[in-house]
Amino acid sequence: MLNTLKKGNKMKIKIxxxxxxxxxxxxYILCEMGIAEKGKRAGExxxxxxxxxxxxxxxxxxxxxxxxxxxxxxxxxxVMETVNAFKSSVVSAIKDAGxxxxxxxxx
Numbered sequence: 412m413l414n415t416l417k418k419g420n421k422m423k424i425k426i427x428x429x430x431x432x433x434x435x436x437x438x439y440i441l442c443e444m445g446i447a448e449k450g451k452r453a454g455e456x457x458x459x460x461x462x463x464x465x466x467x468x469x470x471x472x473x474x475x476x477x478x479x480x481x482x483x484x485x486x487x488x489x490v491m492e493t494v495n496a497f498k499s500s501v502v503s504a505i506k507d508a509g510x511x512x513x514x515x516x517x518x
Contacts (some may be wrong), residue, residue, distance in 0.1 A: 421434055421435065422432075422434050422508075424504050424505070424508045425504060426474075426497075426500050426501055427497075427500045427504075428444065428502045429443060429444055429445075429499075430442065430443060430444065430474060431444055432470065432504075434468075435467075438463040438464060438465065439463075439464045439465075439466065439467050439469075439470045440461055440462070440463055440464075441461070441462040441464065441470050441473065441474055442458040442460070442461050442462075443458070443459050443460040443461075443462075443477075444456055444457070444458060444459065445457065445459040455457070471501070474497070475494060475497060475498075478493055478494070479493055479494065488503045
C-alpha cells in the first residue's frame, strides 16, 4: 500500500484535524492531534497520542476502528457514514500530498 509513503522517507500527512500519519525508519506512526491544555505549548495543536505500526494496512485498520468507537453512531448506516468520511479524508490527504495509491483511491 502507499508505495511512496515508505518507512524511512520521514513523511508527514495530515488526514484531518484529529489525525496525522508520520513515518520513521521503522514504523508508520498514527498521531492523534489535540490542543495542549498546559505546559509551554498550551493552546497549540500537538500530538496527544502516538500509535506505532509495522505496516500502513494495520495503521488504517486501527484508525478506522478508533473513528468508529469515538463516533456517536447508533446504527449501521451511521457507522458506514463514519467509515466513508474517514476514507474520503485519507484519499484527499494522499492526493493533496502528491502521492498515489491505487488500492486506496482507485486512481
